[in-house]
Amino acid sequence: MRLTTLLFILLATLTNGADAWRTFTDKGGRKMEASVVKVEEGYAILKLRKNGREVEIHFDKLSDEDVEFLESHDPGEAAKDEPAEDEPETGRLYPRSKEEIRAAIREIKGRDRPDGISKAVHEATQQLNIFRYLCGVPYEVEADADMSAKAEDAAKACEKHGGLSHDLGHSTDKCNLAGGSGMVSSVAQYINDSGENNRERRGHRAWCLNPPMDKVGFGETDGGYSAMWCMESGGKSIRGSWAYPGKGLFPLEYMHGNAWSLYGAGVPKSADEVKVQVFKLSSRPDKPFAANADIPGSEIPVNYVSIASMHGINFEPEEPAKRGIYWVTVRGGGIRESYLVELY
Numbered sequence: 001m002r003l004t005t006l007l008f009i010l011l012a013t014l015t016n017g018a019d020a021w022r023t024f025t026d027k028g029g030r031k032m033e034a035s036v037v038k039v040e041e042g043y044a045i046l047k048l049r050k051n052g053r054e055v056e057i058h059f060d061k062l063s064d065e066d067v068e069f070l071e072s073h074d075p076g077e078a079a080k081d082e083p084a085e086d087e088p089e090t091g092r093l094y095p096r097s098k099e100e101i102r103a104a105i106r107e108i109k110g111r112d113r114p115d116g117i118s119k120a121v122h123e124a125t126q127q128l129n130i131f132r133y134l135c136g137v138p139y140e141v142e143a144d145a146d147m148s149a150k151a152e153d154a155a156k157a158c159e160k161h162g163g164l165s166h167d168l169g170h171s172t173d174k175c176n177l178a179g180g181s182g183m184v185s186s187v188a189q190y191i192n193d194s195g196e197n198n199r200e201r202r203g204h205r206a207w208c209l210n211p212p213m214d215k216v217g218f219g220e221t222d223g224g225y226s227a228m229w230c231m232e233s234g235g236k237s238i239r240g241s242w243a244y245p246g247k248g249l250f251p252l253e254y255m256h257g258n259a260w261s262l263y264g265a266g267v268p269k270s271a272d273e274v275k276v277q278v279f280k281l282s283s284r285p286d287k288p289f290a291a292n293a294d295i296p297g298s299e300i301p302v303n304y305v306s307i308a309s310m311h312g313i314n315f316e317p318e319e320p321a322k323r324g325i326y327w328v329t330v331r332g333g334g335i336r337e338s339y340l341v342e343l344y
Contacts, residue, residue, distance in 0.1 A: 020035055020036075021033050021034065021035050021049050022034065022035065022036070022069070024046065024057070024062060024063075024066050025062070025063045025065075025066060026061050026062055026063070027060075027061060027062070027063065032046075032048060032050075033048070033049040033050070034046035034047055034048050034049060034055075035047045035049070036070070037054055038102075039070050039071075040106070042058060042059055043056055043057060043058040043059060044056075044057055044059075044070050045057075045102065051323065052323070052344075053251075053252060053253065053323075053344070054098075054102075054251075054344075055253065056105075059071075087099075088249070088284050088342070092287075092288060093248065093284075093285065093287070093288060093339075093340045094248040094249060094340070094342075095136070095247060095248045096248060096249065097249070098249055098344070101134070101249060101251065104133050104139075105130055105133070108126050108129045108130050108133065108139065109126055109130075111126065114142065114143060116145045117143045117145060117148070118148075120182065120183055120184055120218070120220070121143050121148050121183065121217075121218045121219075122143060123184045124143075124183045124184045124186070124187055124218040124228070125141060125142070125143040125216055125218070127184060127187040127188070128141060128187050128208060128216060128228075129141055130254070131187065131188075131191055131208060131209070131244075131254065132208070132209060134245070134246045134250060134251070134254055135209050135242050135243060135244050135245070135246040136242040136243065136246050136247060137209055137210075137211040137238060137242050138211060138212075138213075138214075138235060138236070138238070140214070140235075141213055141214060141215065141216050141235075142214065142215050142216070143215075143216060143217065143218070144215040144216065144217050144229075144232075145217075146217070147215060147216060147217025147229040147232070148217035148218055148219055148229070149217070149219070150170075150171040150174070150175075150217060150219070150229055151171065151175055151217040151218050151219035151226075151227040151228055151229040152219025152220065152221075152227070153170045153171055153219065154168075154170050154171045154172045154174070154175045154177065154219065154227040154229075155177070155219045155220050155221045155225040155226050155227040156170070156219075156221055156225070157169065157170035157172055158172065158177055158179070158221075158225045158227070159221045159223045159225045163179070164177045164178070164179055164225075165177075171227075171229065172227070174229055174230070174231045175227040175228055175229050175230060175231075176190045176204045176207060176208070176227065176228040176230050177225070177226075177227050177228075178190065178225070178226045178227070178228075179224060179225055179226075180224050181224065181226060182220055182224075182226060183218040183219065183220040183226040183227075183228070186218075186220075186226045186228065187208070187228070188254075188256050189204075189256075190204035190205060190207075190208050190228065191204075191205050191208055191244065191256050192205075192256035192257040192259075193205040193257070193259070194257055194259075199259070199304070199306070199314075200306040200307075200314070201306070201307075201308055201309045201314075202259060202261060202306075202308050202309065202312075202314050203308075203309040203310075204230075205244060205261060205308075206261070206263070206308055206309035206310035206312055207230040207231070207309070207310070208228075208230065209242065209244065209261075209263065209310075210230070210233060210310055211235070211236070211237050211238045211242065212233040212234065212235040212236055212237050213230070213232055213233060213235060214232060214233075214234045214235035215232045215234065216228065216229060216230065216232065217229035240264060241262060241263060241264030241265075241337060241339075242262075242263050242264065243260070243261060243262045243263065243328075243339065243341075244260060244261045245260065245321070245341050245343065246341070247339045247340065247341060248340065248341070248342065249342050249344060250341055250342065250343055250344070251343075251344060252321070252322070252323055252343045252344060255321045255343060257321075258316055258317065258320050258321050259304075259314055259315070259316050260278075260314070260315050260316070260317065260328070261308055261312050261313065261314050261315075262312060262313050262315075262328070262330055262337060263308070263310060263311055263312035263313075264311060264312075264335070264337070265311065265334070265335075266333065266334030266335040266336075267307065267308075267311045267312060267313055267333065267334070267335055268307070268332060268333025268334060268335070269307065269333075270307065270333075271305045271306050271307050271313075273332040273333040274305055274307075274313055274330065274331070274332035274333060274335070275329075275330075275331045275332050276302045276305050276313070276315040276328070276329070276330050277295075277299060277302065277328070277329045278299070278300045278302055278315075278317045278326055278327070278328050279295040279297040279298065279299050279300065279326065279327040279328075280297050280298050280300055280319070280324050280325070280326055281295075281296065281297040281324075281325040281326065281327055282296065282297060282325075283325070284325055284342070285327075285340070288338060288340075289327065289338065291336070291338070295327055297325075297327065300317045300318055300319045300326075301317070301318040302315050302316065302317055302318070303316050303317075303318050304316040313330060313335070315330075321343060322343065323343050323344060324342070324343055325340065325341075325342045326340065326341045326342070326343070327339075327340055328340070328341060
């Protein structure tokens with residue numbers, strides 16, 4: 001009976017393709033309704049029905065019945081990508097497609113762990129490279145054992161001190177520092193860079209996205225302190241600008257907090273010289289808008305603008321980041337920049 005039921009489900013999925021919804025159950029009993037986008041070795045990419053987001057789910061998180069279903073799934077038929085009309089053409093507005101983004105993230109997560117590097121340090125480095133890829137900077141940063149030892153020393157110094165400080169010696173002045181999280185989850189914490197003490201400069205984020213970074217170190221303590229050796233610039237700089245969230249398509253799951261950043265040449269010394277506008281568009285534009293064009297969308301007030309670390313501008317749209325298409329313009333001083341961001 002179970003085999004018959006499974007074959008019926010599989011047949012229905014093959015018939016309906018990516019729109020065949022199924023209720024998946026994780027090991028904790030939590031349920032989610034989703035369709036199968038793609039099945040890979042050991043994990044699947046599912047599209048959630050409630051919000052359309054695509055998530056990567058590893059088999060060890062799912063019930064045995066769901067794993068059996070996915071392992072029997074025919075990726076050539078049932079795991080189709082989204083319809084072509086939902087995929088914008090790559091180009092100036094959209095530097096990469098959703099499939100290219102998924103493939104790059106899989107490639108980064110599939111990289112071999114170097115000798116002498118712990119699993120946690122390797123995974124933290126993978127997370128860092130994913131953010132760097134999505135934001136438009138080189139994403140071949142390698143974990144370094146010596147830097148990781150120094151980062152661990154910095155984390156231990158903070159634990160002994162009972163708080164975070166860059167003035168404790170022990171490489172604390174060379175590291176991003178975090179409390180209350182492990183080294184892997186600390187990467188998103190640095191990217192978010194929340195707190196009034198970080199709001200103006202958001203230096204943790206800027207160091208994570210520093211284009212010439214080529215090596216990194218991570219360390220942590222059992223007490224919940226972690227550090228990232230970040231002041232390494234042995235790689236090559238890049239031309240042009242980069243941003244968080246990155247230009248073009250950007251997965252909403254990698255959006256943390258509501259502060260956006262734009263980096264590049266020509267950033268003025270004072271935020272008073274800068275005007276930032278953010279528009280939410282009702283549809284994808286065919287081409288970039290002219291500088292004097294009326295933007296066909298609703299303007300979202302920008303409540304806060306500051307000059308960021310590493311030649312950047314931080315700005316906070318009033319509306320919390322959510323799925324949608326946004327047009328950003330930044331003018332003032334030596335910068336004139338316009339770009340599109342589609343959070344999905």
